[in-house]
Every structure is written in structure tokens, then in C-alpha cells.
Amino acid sequence: MSSVELIGMISIIMAGATVGFGAPITAIGEGWAVSRSMAALAQQPDAAPVITRTLFIGVAMIESSAIYCFVVSLILIFANPFWNHFVNLAGTQ
């Protein structure tokens, strides 16, 4: 198997694996945060603005790790530096 094929195969597998592991774990974390804040909202409806705002900020913070995974997998697929390097090598030969 040539190096370009190997790089393409591993890139695509890893792009899937990155999102496949990154997104569900992050989703579990966000689910915990939302369920806890729902419980807090039920107990203290008066504090709703503060709880909602803190929830938004916290969920955005947690979500950024899933977004990192997504960005990494997009880079692997659309802007893979190793792939481009070997394609350029093949072009010059």
C-alpha cells in the first residue's frame, strides 16, 4: 500500500473516530449540566435568570471541546497537511 493511500485511509478513520469519541462524551457532560440546572430551576424559580445565564456559559465552555474535535476532524478531511504534502510530491515528480 502506498503512503498516500495509507495517509488517506488513516485520516478518514481518525476523522470519524475523533468526532465519534469526542461528541458523545461531551454530550454526557452537557446532559449532566442541563439536568442539574433543571433541578435547580425547579427548586428556585426566582433565580431563573442567573441559573440560565450560568448554564449557557457553562454549556458553551463544555461544548467547545466537542467543537475542537469537530475542527480537528474537518482539518483531517479537508485541509490535511500530510496529504497535501504527498500530493504535491507526486505532482512534482
Next chain:
Amino acid sequence: MDITPDSIVYWRSGPFTINATLVFTWLVMAILVLVSWLVTRRLSTETSLSRGQNLLEIVVDGIQQQIRDVTQQDPGRYLPFIGTLFLFIATSNVLMLVPGFKPPTGSLSTTTALALCVFVSVPVYGIASLGLRGYLKTYIQPSVFMLPMNVLGELTRTIALAIRLFGNIMSGSMIAALLLAIAPLFFPVIMNALGLLIGLIQAYIFSILALVFIASAARVHEAGRPAERDNAQEEKVDE
């Protein structure tokens, strides 16, 4: 498929290129300036307001209220910077619905520029309210050993701010484009509605996080005197 609008180049001369990011950034800025100029041209203090003035008053008042809630300080100092961030990001995210418009916030260059503005304004606001010595002292809180952690935290949160906005907006437009190829009839509409919601939430989160970073650099000395703060809180409760 284009990941970022940076790769769409309209005009090139030597080292200078004009790409879609620049064009749409200027478009958003022009829209914001034009709308606020048109509305503030004839403001009234009467009981009857024009619709535009009503809208702008609600927006400005809402931003002021949020800043007051988060920082417990006078919103006047933070309003220009935070309000500009929010309005720019929200406008460019909402205009995503217009066909042909590529949101400039979907480009890593724009979000990095915005995050760098936040990165620079944190010490500016901090030094303005604490003085140079007082601001530098916050880096060695609670002890000198935390200095590398504090510096690292300052850098990574700037990167996170940029990548979060970029990733959300870019993924939104990319998912819409993918669905357009798979199920062009109905699903893109739903995804666009979701993209609208996500765009506004991201604009809110970006400006709130910027506000939290700036305010936490600017009010450390108040936290250093707990007795005074407790008194202030008690007074508030009494009101």
C-alpha cells in the same frame, strides 16, 4: 467545499487580496453604521417613538441590563466594547440566512481578530481600574507558583474564544450545505432555523465571556476586601 470564506478571492494585487471575509465584514459594518445613523438622526424624547428608536433603545437597554447583572458594576465602562462585539457577531450570524451571504464569523481570521481584541482589552481595563502594579499583582494570586498557570490560562482562553465561535458558525453553514446535497426539500429550513438560534447564542456567549474576563481582571481588589463587599451586599438586600 470551502471551509472558510477566506478562500473566495475577489481581487488580488501583489500581497493584497480582497476575499469574501473582508467584503462581508465591511458589509456588516456598513449595515450597522447605516442603521444606527438613520435611526439616531432624529431622536425624540416625546411619548411617541419611531420604530427604529424603539428597537435601538431595547437593544442598548438589554445589553446594559445584562452587563449590570453579570458584573454588578456600572455598565457605562463596558458598554461600548461589549455592545459592539455583540452587535457585530449577532448581525453577521443572523444575516447567514440571506442567500449568498457568507458570515464573516465563519472565518478563523475574523474570530481570531475579535478574540485578540478581548485579549488586549483585558489588561487595558485591568490597568485602568487597578493601576499597573495592582494588575500585575493579579497574576501572582493566590501564590507566585500560579504565575505560569495564570499566563497560560490567559492565552488558552483567547484561543478557545476564537475557535468556539469559528467552529460553531462554520459547522452550521457546512451542515446546511451538506443537507442541501442530501435532502434539499425540507431539512435545510430546519437547520437554518437552528443555525439562527445557535448564531444568536454564540454572539451572546462570546460577549458574556469577554465581559467576564474583563470584569474579573478589573475588580479583583474588591474581592480582596471581603468585609466591605459583604456590607455592600447587605445594603442591596435591604433595598
